[in-house]
Amino acid sequence: MYDQVATNKRRSAILVVAFVAVVFAAAWAFTLLIGGGVIGLVVALVIAGGVAFASYWKSDAVALAMSHARPADPTTYARLHNLVEGLCIAAGLPKPRVYVVEDDAPNAFATGRDPRHAAIAVTTGLLDKLNRIELEGVLAHELSHVKNYDILVSTLAVTMVGLVALLSDWGLRFLWWGGPRHRDDQSSGGAGPAAVMAVLGFAMLLLAPVAAKLMQFAVSRRRETLADMTGVSLTRYPPGLAAALEKLRDDRTVVHSGSRATAHLWIESPVAREDSEGKLAWLGRLFDTHPPLDERIQALREL
Secondary structure, eight states: OHHHHHHHHHHHHHHHHHHHHHHHHHHHHHHHHTTOHHHHHHHHHHHHHHHHHHHHHHHHHHHHHHTTEEEOOTTTTHHHHHHHHHHHHHHTOOOOEEEEEOOSSOOEEEEESSGGGEEEEEEHHHHHHSOHHHHHHHHHHHHHHHHTTHHHHHHHHHHHHHHHHHHHHHHHHHHHTTOOOOHHHHHTTOHHHHHHHHHHHHHHHHHHHHHHHHHHHHHHHHHHHHHHHHHHHHHSOHHHHHHHHHHHHHOOOOOTTOOTTTGGGBSSOOSOOSGGGOTTHHHHHHTOOSOOHHHHHHHHHTO
16 A cells, blocks of 8 residues: 555656646647747746646645635534544644535545645535545545645646647637748748648647646546545545445436536546436546446445
8 A cells, every 4th residue: 555655656746747748848839830939939838837836836726716615614514624633633634624515416526735735625415415434434535635645636637737728729729710920931941841840839739638638537547546445544444435435326416516627636527427417428438537436336345
């Protein structure tokens, strides 16, 4: 288990660097299309550095805002706060900020950049539909993401994948409405290199969102299973989390504030995956960021 956690931390560091590299590539490709040249390269570096810096400090606020999370009142949600405090003592973690999302669907997620700047959000549906032991299992799972340092790379993915998609969209729209003009280059015989750079930029803009999405998959799938195992080491009661996941599996309510940008953060994918859950279920299955719940439940039952 400790080796897996150490490996997880190393992979997180690699993924953070890779995300910054993909943002730089997308920004550079965009500047190539508009004829930025060397200045475009500098602008791309500034954009990648600025986005990485801003994402490091503010992406948790973005994720919470996108999910319509609000601070959980300590009096109204005393049971929730008590459970989090007890688990934090067991895990040796500082207590994270606690948020609630007004939504009937049972779900939860953790965000932040490190254990000292972390937050946990749960839906009101989760509080209503799970008993104390099941809720403790879910909270232990989310605190495991904090303990395993999954939250930084997961939260950065929210803003960086979105930015890469945005740059790609802008670049392709730019080409659609006429693309770059190189009249000066054509008159001076430099149209060839400019055209090559434009094609290179176009190819990079097509590939960048795919690369960013593949990295988003790498963020979540194996980490969910590891967080399940780490969570039960805190509660010492695997059936609690297993029973919670069974309720999440059987509940067909979709989180209204969930989106594909933040889907990898939640304990269960918040987007529709079954045809009975929504018209875009096929899209949810195509970009699924979570391992099957049955597989996770079976692993917990075997402990």
